[in-house]
Amino acid sequence: MADHSQCCVISEPLRGKLCEQLSRRPGRRAEAGEFVYLAGGEAQSLFFLKRGLIKTSRVAPDGRELILQIYRAGEVFGELCFCTGARREQATVLEASEVVELPSDDLFNALRRNPDAVLDLVAIMSDRLSEAQALLQSMAFDSAMVRLVRQLLAMAERLGSASDDGTHIAHHINQEEFAGLIGSRREVVSGLLNRLRDLHLIDYPRKGEITVHTRALQSYLASLSQVDDK
Numbered sequence: 001m002a003d004h005s006q007c008c009v010i011s012e013p014l015r016g017k018l019c020e021q022l023s024r025r026p027g028r029r030a031e032a033g034e035f036v037y038l039a040g041g042e043a044q045s046l047f048f049l050k051r052g053l054i055k056t057s058r059v060a061p062d063g064r065e066l067i068l069q070i071y072r073a074g075e076v077f078g079e080l081c082f083c084t085g086a087r088r089e090q091a092t093v094l095e096a097s098e099v100v101e102l103p104s105d106d107l108f109n110a111l112r113r114n115p116d117a118v119l120d121l122v123a124i125m126s127d128r129l130s131e132a133q134a135l136l137q138s139m140a141f142d143s144a145m146v147r148l149v150r151q152l153l154a155m156a157e158r159l160g161s162a163s164d165d166g167t168h169i170a171h172h173i174n175q176e177e178f179a180g181l182i183g184s185r186r187e188v189v190s191g192l193l194n195r196l197r198d199l200h201l202i203d204y205p206r207k208g209e210i211t212v213h214t215r216a217l218q219s220y221l222a223s224l225s226q227v228d229d230k
Contacts, residue, residue, distance in 0.1 A: 027051070027098035036091035036099055037078065043087045045103045047078045052097025053171050056089045057180060067180035068132070070094070070173075072159055076102075079125060095171065139183045147182035148192050149221045152202065156212040165203065166213040173210070196220075 027050045030036065036047060036054060047054075049071050056077055057067045068089055071077045077091060138147050160167035178189045197204045201220055203211040 025100045027100045030093045030097045030099055032093055032095050034093045036093065037087050039087050039090045041087045043078070043085055045078065045101050046076055046107060047091070048076050048100040048102055049073050050098040050100055052099075053094040054091055054097060054099070055094055055177065055180075056091045058089050065176075065180040066183055067177060068135075070155075070159070070177075070181075079128065094173075094177070143224070144182060144184045144188055145192050145195075146221065146224050147184070148178065148189065149196070149217060149224070151178065151181050152196075152210070152212050153214065153217060153221070155210075156214055160212065163211070166211045168211045169209055171209065 025048075027048075030052070037043075039058065051073050053073075054071045054077060055067050056069050056071070057065050059065050069077070078087075138150070142150075155169050155173065156167040159171055160169045162168075175186045175189045175193070178193070179186045182189070193202070193204055196202045196217075199220070201213055201217045203213075
């Protein structure tokens with residue numbers, strides 16, 4: 001059997017032979033800070049991340065950034081091109097990466113050979129829409145601390161690895177990026193991270209990678225929610 005380990009979390013419609021093709025295709029190397037694509041550009045392809053870390057985001061005219069998602073190796077991004085034919089967001093490399101570009105026609109041909117996968121693709125896109133709506137709801141009703149704690153727990157689940165000291169997020173996510181994830185300012189995020197560190201809920205060395213004490217942080221989130229409900 002072919003080794004599909006790089007596709008372990010890829011969307012269901014792209015599994016099997018197409019997944020194998022993606023993992024074997026040569027990728028383009030991209031360094032931290034490079035753009036995979038920009039908002040407003042023509043959208044005729046999806047992207048498969050073979051290695052590294054990518055963020056998608058939207059940027060306001062004043063330069064403020066809202067991060068939509070952070071993608072790890074084995075994930076597909078750029079699927080919003082199906083909606084408009086033009087990029088509404090930008091994709092930026094967070095750490096040295098290898099990216100495979102998949103023309104939309106290749107995907108459509110695969111879907112034509114497997115019509116049931118169309119429903120799977122709709123389900124995946126619906127999940128992404130649901131995530132976007134949940135983000136809007138959180139921005140409207142949750143405190144900055146609640147949003148930050150939820151992001152830390154989500155990152156620990158998606159990007160972390162368990163250790164004796166907690167769940168280690170083996171990527172450097174800086175304060176500006178946390179601010180973009182929760183729709184806040186960097187100085188606010190800095191104060192909140194320091195507070196969580198003082199409460200021994202995270203380990204956060206200066207300019208280092210975060211370790212999350214998951215159970216303790218989940219309990220803290222529950223206590224914050226109880227306060228908000230009163």
